[in-house]
Amino acid sequence: MKIRIELTYQTPKGIETSFNSEWLHAEKALSIVEDFDKTGRMKHVTFIDNHETTWTLKEIKKQMEEIQTEPHNVTVYFDGGFDLKTRKSGLGCVIYYEQNKKSWRLRKNALVEELKTNNEAEYAAFHLGLQELEYLGVHHLAVTFVGDSQVVINQLMEEWPCYEEELTNWADRIENHLNQLGIEAEYELVPRKKNKEADQLASQALREIEITGTIEIK
Known part of the structure; x- marks a missing residue:
């Protein structure tokens, strides 16, 4: 499963900016977002798959857990x-x-x-x-x-x-x-x-x- 990340980040001084990633394997995308999340300054994140379906962080984590049991x-x-x-x-x-x-x-x-x-x-x-x-x-x-x-x-x-x-x-x-x-x-x-x-x-x-x-x- 390949997805893109749309992410909003806020600096310690309150400056906000947005990022759009390239297409990534879901595992890699999740790892990147979890790393951002550790900073405590990630304001918003959306995952988008190749069918233009949007996923929340919670939804993509659940999906990845389910995928682990399948090839x-x-x-x-x-x-x-x-x-x-x-x-x-x-x-x-x-x-x-x-x-x-x-x-x-x-x-x-x-x-x-x-x-x-x-x-x-x-x-x-x-x-x-x-x-x-x-x-x-x-x-x-x-x-x-x-x-x-x-x-x-x-x-x-x-x-x-x-x-x-x-x-x-x-x-x-x-x-x-x-x-x-x-x-x-x-x-x-x-x-x-x-x-x-x-x-x-x-x-x-x-x-x-x-x-x-x-x-x-x-």
């Missing part, structure tokens, strides 16, 4: 590979998230045969990650999706046009799924070397090595 601060890495010889595709996704004040990593891969290109495999890997988010119970949150596919990232960001029917269908399927879950997608394009985990999972799937598991990160 949050979610990042999904995805990668897909297509083997021209076997006509099979390997899909891989890695999901990092926090829940109950602990950090977790979920890994999942899949081998599929119905795809025709590497770009389709990349889209399918993204969708695999989205399915895992649904199984986790992730909903109505901002989620960062990280991949090394320029085609997928730029098309989903609507920076590039999508002319191929198969890819358009994948993009529509993903957008519909995101809307159903209430997920606000943020996209990050990275070099392949920064997407090693998802890439390895996709490669393992092509070798018919199935990986499914979740571990706590300490």
